[in-house]
Amino acid sequence: MSVKHALLALLEQQPMYGYQLRAEFEQRTGTTWPLNVGQVYTTLTRLERDGLALAEGEDGEGHVIYRITDAGRGEVATWFTTPVARTQPPRDELAIKLALAVTVPGVDVGTVIQQQRSATMAALQDYTRLKRQAAGSVEPADLAWSLVLDSLVFGAEAEIRWLDHCEARLRRAAAEHGRENWRLDDDASPSEHQFHRPAGETPARGAR
Amino acid sequence: MNNAVLRLTDVTRTHGAAPHEVLALRGVSFAAYPGELVAVMGPSGSGKSTLLTIAGGLDQPSSGEVSVEGVDLARLGQEGRARMRRTSIGYVFQGLNLIPALTATENVALPRELDGVAPRRARAEARRALEEVGILDLADRFPDNMSGGQQQRVAIARAVVGERRLILADEPTGALDTETGEGILQLLRARCDAGAAGVLVTHEARHAAWADRVVFLRDGVVVDETGTDRADVLTEPAAR
Ligand SMILES: Nc1ncnc2c1ncn2[C@@H]1O[C@H](COP(=O)(O)OP(=O)(O)OP(=O)(O)O)[C@@H](O)[C@H]1O
Ligand SMILES: [Mg+2]
Numbered sequence: 001m002s003v004k005h006a007l008l009a010l011l012e013q014q015p016m017y018g019y020q021l022r023a024e025f026e027q028r029t030g031t032t033w034p035l036n037v038g039q040v041y042t043t044l045t046r047l048e049r050d051g052l053a054l055a056e057g058e059d060g061e062g063h064v065i066y067r068i069t070d071a072g073r074g075e076v077a078t079w080f081t082t083p084v085a086r087t088q089p090p091r092d093e094l095a096i097k098l099a100l101a102v103t104v105p106g107v108d109v110g111t112v113i114q115q116q117r118s119a120t121m122a123a124l125q126d127y128t129r130l131k132r133q134a135a136g137s138v139e140p141a142d143l144a145w146s147l148v149l150d151s152l153v154f155g156a157e158a159e160i161r162w163l164d165h166c167e168a169r170l171r172r173a174a175a176e177h178g179r180e181n182w183r184l185d186d187d188a189s190p191s192e193h194q195f196h197r198p199a200g201e202t203p204a205r206g207a208r
Numbered sequence: 209m210n211n212a213v214l215r216l217t218d219v220t221r222t223h224g225a226a227p228h229e230v231l232a233l234r235g236v237s238f239a240a241y242p243g244e245l246v247a248v249m250g251p252s253g254s255g256k257s258t259l260l261t262i263a264g265g266l267d268q269p270s271s272g273e274v275s276v277e278g279v280d281l282a283r284l285g286q287e288g289r290a291r292m293r294r295t296s297i298g299y300v301f302q303g304l305n306l307i308p309a310l311t312a313t314e315n316v317a318l319p320r321e322l323d324g325v326a327p328r329r330a331r332a333e334a335r336r337a338l339e340e341v342g343i344l345d346l347a348d349r350f351p352d353n354m355s356g357g358q359q360q361r362v363a364i365a366r367a368v369v370g371e372r373r374l375i376l377a378d379e380p381t382g383a384l385d386t387e388t389g390e391g392i393l394q395l396l397r398a399r400c401d402a403g404a405a406g407v408l409v410t411h412e413a414r415h416a417a418w419a420d421r422v423v424f425l426r427d428g429v430v431v432d433e434t435g436t437d438r439a440d441v442l443t444e445p446a447a448r
Contacts, residue, residue, distance in 0.1 A: 089254055114424065118434045121413060121422050125434070128417040132397075160413040168251065 017063035028144040124156040212239040213405035221274035232258040240405040250425030265289040298367030300377040302311040304446035337365035358384035
């Protein structure tokens with residue numbers, strides 16, 4: 001995430017000091033990507049070094065106020081008009097983990113998939129709850145936050161669909177080739193079902 | 209915890225006879241409490257509809273127990289189960305099951321009238337339910353003259369009309385666009401927040417996410433469960 005550009009974009013609205021920038025950032029994005037104030041000040045120092053912002057003295061309480069420069073405005077305009085590069089899809093670790101899980105012997109792929117699905121589903125439930133709370137507000141910052149939540153919802157949803165897809169394909173492959181470590185279901189002994197996880201009041205159960 | 213609105217204990221359901229028998233459910237234990245919306249997810253054929261029809265008293269388990277509001281459905285008998293379905297249970301079928309010869313209002317009012325509510329009052333309740341799902345303007349239309357999504361909303365109105373304690377919905381958002389689908393979930397959620405227990409079968413993760421708990425079915429077995437646990441629901445009613 002480009003902290004630099006986010007802060008510059010905020011400075012374009014009005015001059016601000018570090019804590020204020022952090023608060024404005026989090027008002028729009030929730031605490032999804034928490035910024036610590038040290039990170040904010042380090043970034044401001046770099047912006048000043050690069051001529052994109054200027055420290056223009058203190059307010060009455062000793063806060064250093066920063067203002068955007070013309071070069072900074074140009075930088076913001078470029079940022080908004082340039083697509084974000086998709087060099088590092090955030091799902092990579094999961095994709096890599098599954099790619100290894102299906103090829104490394106002895107890994108219970110079904111459990112890997114189900115545990116991820118559960119975790120992602122729980123996150124999706126959280127986003128949905130937050131969205132319900134944010135619904136109805138007409139404040140621009142709340143709308144911004146709710147759009148961020150939508151992005152998280154779409155991301156989690158896509159991940160779950162992909163996991164469902166992986167499971168279906170692996171099941172089909174297991175049925176066709178009888179590959180042991182692709183097997184997601186143990187027909188011979190359902191009581192030792194591979195998904196079995198002792199959890200909550202509805203534990204996994206085999207027949208009888 | 210005994211105050212579950214719905215409780216399934218070690219339920220199995222076998223279709224057909226050996227050697228071609230299908231084990232649709234293999235020892236499912238499941239409960240839904242007042243104020244709770246539970247989502248059930250799983251691949252096609254994993255037993256979701258079977259679970260729901262058994263919970264709604266429309267089908268009987270091969271073994272195990274099903275109780276609604278503490279009453280064992282097996283002990284109720286045919287007549288008692290039918291009454292339970294009319295008064296306590298709202299059901300949205302995967303196929304909509306609307307009666308073609310009745311208007312939207314009449315379809316929705318039917319379970320109330322069957323249960324002895326005066327026709328005028330039943331119709332007034334039906335119109336209110338249709339208003340909640342956003343199709344009051346179609347109150348006098350017949351199902352054949354409505355779109356799939358509109359029929360779906362009639363089916364949902366029929367399931368929530370009256371003071372149902374248990375709402376069972378099998379893919380209720382199937383034929384709806386995202387926006388309308390969310391509206392239906394809002395409605396289900398509101399009914400549960402008001403004290404009903406709901407079970408929602410869906411293959412859409414974003415819809416399941418409206419639930420307090422998500423239960424995963426595979427091959428007739430509950431394999432996993434997620435979501436706010438009961439303690440959290442009780443101490444933080446409005447969530448985070
Ligand atoms: N009347 C029946 N006779 C024989 N088998 C049946 C019958 N009803 C259901 N089944 C079988 O039981 C299993 C579970 O079916 P069920 O309808 O509960 O699945 P589902 O999870 O609702 O699937 P879908 O997502 O496709 O609606 C399936 O294998 C199905 O073929
Ligand atoms: Mg079904």
